[in-house]
Amino acid sequence: MEILHVSAECYPVAKVGGLGDVVGALPKYQYEAGSIAKVVMPAYRTAFRENGQHQFELVHQGGLWVGHDWYHFNVWKESANVLGFDLYQVDIPGLLDTAGVYGYLNDTERFLAFQVAVLDWLNEWQHQPDVIHCHDHHTSLIPFLTQYGYKYKRLKDIPTVLTIHNAQYQGQFGWDKLYLIPSFDLWKSGMLDWNGAINPLAAAIKTCWHFNTVSPSYMEELFHSANGLESLLSAERGKARGILNGIDDKVWNPSKDPMIAAKYGIRDVVKGKQANKAALCETFELDPELPLFVFIGRLVGDKGADLLPEIIGRALAEHPRKLNFLVLGSGDAHTEWMLQQTRAYADEHFNVYIGYNEALSHQLYAGADYLLMPSRVEPCGLNQMYAMRYGTIPIVRATGGLIDTVTDFGDEGGTGIRFIHASAGDVLHAISRALELYGTKTKFSKVRKTAMQRDHSWDQAAQQYIDLYTSLK
Numbered sequence: 208m209e210i211l212h213v214s215a216e217c218y219p220v221a222k223v224g225g226l227g228d229v230v231g232a233l234p235k236y237q238y239e240a241g242s243i244a245k246v247v248m249p250a251y252r253t254a255f256r257e258n259g260q261h262q263f264e265l266v267h268q269g270g271l272w273v274g275h276d277w278y279h280f281n282v283w284k285e286s287a288n289v290l291g292f293d294l295y296q297v298d299i300p301g302l303l304d305t306a307g308v309y310g311y312l313n314d315t316e317r318f319l320a321f322q323v324a325v326l327d328w329l330n331e332w333q334h335q336p337d338v339i340h341c342h343d344h345h346t347s348l349i350p351f352l353t354q355y356g357y358k359y360k361r362l363k364d365i366p367t368v369l370t371i372h373n374a375q376y377q378g379q380f381g382w383d384k385l386y387l388i389p390s391f392d393l394w395k396s397g398m399l400d401w402n403g404a405i406n407p408l409a410a411a412i413k414t415c416w417h418f419n420t421v422s423p424s425y426m427e428e429l430f431h432s433a434n435g436l437e438s439l440l441s442a443e444r445g446k447a448r449g450i451l452n453g454i455d456d457k458v459w460n461p462s463k464d465p466m467i468a469a470k471y472g473i474r475d476v477v478k479g480k481q482a483n484k485a486a487l488c489e490t491f492e493l494d495p496e497l498p499l500f501v502f503i504g505r506l507v508g509d510k511g512a513d514l515l516p517e518i519i520g521r522a523l524a525e526h527p528r529k530l531n532f533l534v535l536g537s538g539d540a541h542t543e544w545m546l547q548q549t550r551a552y553a554d555e556h557f558n559v560y561i562g563y564n565e566a567l568s569h570q571l572y573a574g575a576d577y578l579l580m581p582s583r584v585e586p587c588g589l590n591q592m593y594a595m596r597y598g599t600i601p602i603v604r605a606t607g608g609l610i611d612t613v614t615d616f617g618d619e620g621g622t623g624i625r626f627i628h629a630s631a632g633d634v635l636h637a638i639s640r641a642l643e644l645y646g647t648k649t650k651f652s653k654v655r656k657t658a659m660q661r662d663h664s665w666d667q668a669a670q671q672y673i674d675l676y677t678s679l680k
């Protein structure tokens with residue numbers, strides 16, 4: 208079976224969040240399971256492309272219109288298969304040759320052009336893939352265009368699958384930009400529309416052959432709360448399912464991780480984590496004798512990051528000299544500023560690193576005792592699974608994929624701490640429970656070891672995707 212994944216991110220080529228992790232791992236496991244998995248993504252100017260360590264061969268050249276502007280494009284293939292699957296990159300000078308992934312004023316044009324280039328290239332393949340697997344709204348016009356685009360009739364019979372990594376982001380733009388989309392059967396314009404705008408995510412939900420979310424609980428949640436798409440999702444539920452993400456245990460493995468200060472496994476977890484905590488606390492001027500609580504992620508409302516300054520301030524007041532906090536993330540400017548202000552008065556017990564730092568995230572998973580996830584929305588969440596693998600106990604709000612992956616230590620076999628509301632009060636209560644647990648060494652050690660033993664590998668999910676593709680044939 209040949210699968211073409213189309214995505215805006217793919218680790219380690221370009222990663223902003225969990226989408227990159229998934230698209231960097233799933234194809235690798237599909238390849239290992241005997242399928243031909245390919246990824247096509249934009250050729251941003253990230254280190255992977257620019258550091259001179261990878262060879263690329265030109266496989267296709269073309270040109271496309273974005274409105275009234277003509278762009279030349281190239282499709283490059285990474286020659287050595289270093290990622291464990293075939294990687295293709297679409298280079299469109301003037302649009303996709305950016306240092307970053309998102310956040311440009313012309314993101315609508317950039318990702319539209321990317322999708323058109325992918326389809327033009329695919330249109331010329333002599334054979335066809337068995338499935339086109341689109342990820343999130345940046346690639347969501349593909350199912351519509353293969354169905355109704357005049358130019359892409361040849362691709363009409365290829366099954367399209369959409370994975371919704373986060374339905375909060377839908378990529379809407381106004382009908383005044385209709386002229387950017389390649390010609391299609393105008394009777395089908397309604398397929399693009401949601402609430403008076405062109406909504407790529409909604410268009411894909413309507414026109415793809417099948418879609419899935421990244422956890423079963425999030426799928427259920429979306430029928431009631433999907434940033435405006437609830438009724439559409441309910442109407443289309445017949446072609447929906449939830450498939451829980453896995454984690455790439457080749458990248459996320461504390462006994463082999465080159466990015467952490469001391470490697471360890473379940474047998475020497477106490478010693479290993481102590482060494483990692485000591486290194487981290489030295490760098491961030493924290494007390495290594497105290498339990499360390501960390502947060503890693505985008506500093507946005509969906510992740511509950513705006514609650515952190517209050518949580519940290521109140522926890523340090525309620526439990527003086529009893530705990531440390533360390534935050535790694537970037538995002539909302541006000542939250543960044545508030546965290547820096549909090550640092551000013553709690554400098555011995557709290558530190559913050561504003562920015563994106565892949566190696567540091569590994570060091571936090573390895574050196575922390577607890578990981579905080581007060582998410583308002585969490586379609587799957589990978590952090591809690593990485594944390595468990597590294598023996599860090601997750602403290603999570605019971606929502607979306609966090610429900611499917613973390614059970615409370617109060618229940619038999621529990622691996623974490625769960626709370627109900629995304630409020631500072633609930634998190635503070637969870638922190639008090641965490642401190643109590645930390646004080647009972649045998650119980651703490653049991654929960655930690657149970658968490659480390661949880662199997663979150665991709666094998667099962669990779670098979671579920673293959674079953675899904677097969678059912679579409």
Ligand SMILES: Nc1ncnc2c1ncn2[C@@H]1O[C@H](COP(=O)(O)OP(=O)(O)O[C@H]2O[C@H](CO)[C@@H](O)[C@H](O)[C@H]2O)[C@@H](O)[C@H]1O
Pocket residue numbers: 223224225226228229372373421452503504505535536537562563564565568585586587588589590608
């Ligand atoms: N400042 C920083 N420095 C270094 N690393 C950082 C970082 N900020 C975040 N990361 C890393 O980015 C990833 C974030 O994963 P999440 O699952 O939280 O993803 P996100 O919400 O982006 O993705 C969406 O897609 C994923 C995948 O399907 C879903 O799990 C999730 O619920 C959904 O919202 C983790 O690998 C984390 O370590």
